[in-house]
Amino acid sequence: MKKRKKNRNVAIIGIGQTSLSSHKEDQNQVEMVQEAVINALQDANLTINDIDCIVHGNMELFEMQFAPDLWHSLGSGARGKDEYRLTTGGTVGMTLVCAADNLVASGLYDTVLAVSIQKLQEGNTTGGITNMADPLWFRNLQTGALTGTTATELINEFGEERAKRAAMKYRIMMDKHAMLNPRAHRRFGLEYEQGPDLAATSPQLVGELRLIHMCSQSDGACAMILTSEERAKKGTAKPPVWIRDHIQAHREETIPNLFGYVKPEMTHHYCARKLYERNGITDPVEYFDVFEMYDPSAWWAVDWLREFFLLKGDEHLQMLERGDFDLDGRIPINPSGGVIASNPISATAMLRAAEAALQIRGDAGPHQIKREVKHALASGFGGTFWTALMMLEKDLDWQEVENG
Amino acid sequence: MAEYFGATVADIFNTMPKRFKPEEAKDVDILIGYEATGEGGGMWTAHIKHGTLTVSKVEELKGCKTTVHADAETFVGVTLGKITAIDALTSQKLRVVGDPRLLMTLLPKVFVPFTVIPKKKEINVRDILATTESRFRPDKAEGVAMNVGYDLTGAGGGQWTLQIKDGQCKVREGFADVLTVKLIMDAGVYAGMMLGTIDGTAAFTSGQVRIEGDMMAAAATGRFFHKYADPGAQEAEELICLRVTNAIDQRFASGPVMGKWFAGLREKKFLANKCPECGRTQIPPREICAICRVRVTEFVELGPAGTVTNYDLVYFASPDPLTGAGRDTPYAPIYVVLDGSTESEAFAFELKKEDLSRIKVGARVRPVWAEKPTGSFRDLIYFEME
Numbered sequence: 031m032k033k034r035k036k037n038r039n040v041a042i043i044g045i046g047q048t049s050l051s052s053h054k055e056d057q058n059q060v061e062m063v064q065e066a067v068i069n070a071l072q073d074a075n076l077t078i079n080d081i082d083c084i085v086h087g088n089m090e091l092f093e094m095q096f097a098p099d100l101w102h103s104l105g106s107g108a109r110g111k112d113e114y115r116l117t118t119g120g121t122v123g124m125t126l127v128c129a130a131d132n133l134v135a136s137g138l139y140d141t142v143l144a145v146s147i148q149k150l151q152e153g154n155t156t157g158g159i160t161n162m163a164d165p166l167w168f169r170n171l172q173t174g175a176l177t178g179t180t181a182t183e184l185i186n187e188f189g190e191e192r193a194k195r196a197a198m199k200y201r202i203m204m205d206k207h208a209m210l211n212p213r214a215h216r217r218f219g220l221e222y223e224q225g226p227d228l229a230a231t232s233p234q235l236v237g238e239l240r241l242i243h244m245c246s247q248s249d250g251a252c253a254m255i256l257t258s259e260e261r262a263k264k265g266t267a268k269p270p271v272w273i274r275d276h277i278q279a280h281r282e283e284t285i286p287n288l289f290g291y292v293k294p295e296m297t298h299h300y301c302a303r304k305l306y307e308r309n310g311i312t313d314p315v316e317y318f319d320v321f322e323m324y325d326p327s328a329w330w331a332v333d334w335l336r337e338f339f340l341l342k343g344d345e346h347l348q349m350l351e352r353g354d355f356d357l358d359g360r361i362p363i364n365p366s367g368g369v370i371a372s373n374p375i376s377a378t379a380m381l382r383a384a385e386a387a388l389q390i391r392g393d394a395g396p397h398q399i400k401r402e403v404k405h406a407l408a409s410g411f412g413g414t415f416w417t418a419l420m421m422l423e424k425d426l427d428w429q430e431v432e433n434g
Numbered sequence: 435m436a437e438y439f440g441a442t443v444a445d446i447f448n449t450m451p452k453r454f455k456p457e458e459a460k461d462v463d464i465l466i467g468y469e470a471t472g473e474g475g476g477m478w479t480a481h482i483k484h485g486t487l488t489v490s491k492v493e494e495l496k497g498c499k500t501t502v503h504a505d506a507e508t509f510v511g512v513t514l515g516k517i518t519a520i521d522a523l524t525s526q527k528l529r530v531v532g533d534p535r536l537l538m539t540l541l542p543k544v545f546v547p548f549t550v551i552p553k554k555k556e557i558n559v560r561d562i563l564a565t566t567e568s569r570f571r572p573d574k575a576e577g578v579a580m581n582v583g584y585d586l587t588g589a590g591g592g593q594w595t596l597q598i599k600d601g602q603c604k605v606r607e608g609f610a611d612v613l614t615v616k617l618i619m620d621a622g623v624y625a626g627m628m629l630g631t632i633d634g635t636a637a638f639t640s641g642q643v644r645i646e647g648d649m650m651a652a653a654a655t656g657r658f659f660h661k662y663a664d665p666g667a668q669e670a671e672e673l674i675c676l677r678v679t680n681a682i683d684q685r686f687a688s689g690p691v692m693g694k695w696f697a698g699l700r701e702k703k704f705l706a707n708k709c710p711e712c713g714r715t716q717i718p719p720r721e722i723c724a725i726c727r728v729r730v731t732e733f734v735e736l737g738p739a740g741t742v743t744n745y746d747l748v749y750f751a752s753p754d755p756l757t758g759a760g761r762d763t764p765y766a767p768i769y770v771v772l773d774g775s776t777e778s779e780a781f782a783f784e785l786k787k788e789d790l791s792r793i794k795v796g797a798r799v800r801p802v803w804a805e806k807p808t809g810s811f812r813d814l815i816y817f818e819m820e
Contacts, residue, residue: 052518052520052521053515053518055675154753156752156753157752157753160752160753165684165686166686166688166692166718166811167692167695167718167811168782170754170811171767171782171783171784176746176748176750176752177746178746178747178748179744179745179746179769182744182745182795183744186795216521216524216525218521218524218525220525228526231526232524232526233523233530233534233749234747234749235748235749235750236746236747236748236749236750237745237746237747241520241523241524242524242525242526244524246520246521247520284718284782285782286769286779286780286781286782287778287779287780288780289743289744289769289780289782290743290771290775290776290777290778290779290780291743291771291777291778292777292778293778294778
């Protein structure tokens, strides 16, 4: 793939979130959007008059509300402004940041507000996800985002004991991170000693995918404000975080094509390989200081770490077992607690970029990494195997690589 | 008794009969056991049978189809919705032995949700009786003439008579000469019944209320009055939750390529199409090969038997998008590379339920077809192991 030609650099200058929970009976969707937007504007010390364009994202299939941006404009401030609505599945939130970046980089707009919202309690998530399957064939088989196939594969590859231990180690590590994040939805206070008991007794959803391994269904909204280098250099309320590059890929194929005798390259691996290649990154584990990964289940997370870091054999398990992915480890994964802790689907992928940016700014809160964070990676995921991967930088000093 | 979120575990069970919706439980026959541990806990059973409910406090849980276990705080929290059930289940603070779907499906259907009843600081029977005349509904008491005596014992108690006659109701202190019925109970029990914290039928059954005289008349009085509303209770914010069920009638055109696939099913054949460039056999067939970006027109028959490459043994009942009903679990979609297929082109379908326990990667399977195929996904019933 040829190098992307970026017209000008783009910075994240405002970040706003709502708390994430399954109990937002006291707020409707408009109020959630407004809360996130106000928080982002305050964070950037801007008013809605400073925003040139709004990009709105929501997975309409879940709440079954067509054109939700019309309703949400009461909270987003879109009236009288250019607005675009995007719906790309689990990746929505990350797609919004990519689109906002492209809109600013193109020169069409100077300052763009991206806002994402999901209120899963008002819809049917598994039912909605099931409807992504081809209506003519396979929809009768689809079980939402639940699958035990990755667990089966990991158990076959690494043995039952080690694979199950790795999934629980990851799950409890995420809970420990979530315990530090006051906004996280599910904070159980799990201890590593509970791993074997939970792995054996937690209710089975699909095969060895158990309730404890799976992400939540949450309500939440997230907003981010992006602006041009020129504007950012005139002064920002908080340190700007620079968007270096991003990539998206998805599979046209039906799901069963992942389960032949020969496995195709996963979109995660493809995106990571291409992104590192065109940015001259040879050792991603060494280069990045944090990775906010879209981790819908502990099994997928363990498997995907190998894909995203282009690792071989059991390197990812060794790193996990050594504690390399802990908050104070070599390359911390999801200081926020990740998707397993909080999953307001459309906002989920944006939260990965938002939390990665907060880590770079150094004001993530109690779950801030103690070391300096200069280079961050954030991923989004959606059906049917759609990957969005983004690189964020603290300093505007990276080397342009000629490889196209 | 220990309170959590403003309620006790006993409150939940005491209000159960009042919250029960018999019309929703006509076809239900189940004994559910509950164990709340720690301070304020205990064991209860709820027997729902053909529209009736029996709640009992028990010493052990025997013969229950499903049992629910939690510490008292989690128990109250989940019941009130202050703690999310799925989170409590995930962290195992709440355990369900048997069918956990009951909590999400049956119980919300047959019970009105439990809410904390705001308690008045002082129970004042006189305050309640002062509202009786204004709560009277003459339209419900047409032609009724009776004197109902209340003998309320204990602190704040006293004796009163409700005189209902000629579409009017009067409350008098003391007993009338002739009483149709007399109710004898503690003043606190009366206040609790009026506030909804104590179930009248349960109080009578347990002997907290004694009835002298016409029992039927006592049971009928409730109808003649609007419910008592505690003026001291905090006015809740008006937060309304609207329930909507969408049913959508849809039709999809297959196009010629999938049309050929469905026509093949009618003859009990798997018709894949083969890319002229890379040679892969696409199943189900697709208009183009997305990798080579060329039209694919050559059809080849695969299988019908094949080899299992992976499978999903599903225990969680997701809704069937074709009907909206919860699926019958467990079931297993399996991934199969059919004989004659290229190696990365797997096919998926459901496995015969009887074969669930034997399924493994590498197993050989064959299709079982409908007797009279019509050209739809229903033509293939399932795969069974050879």
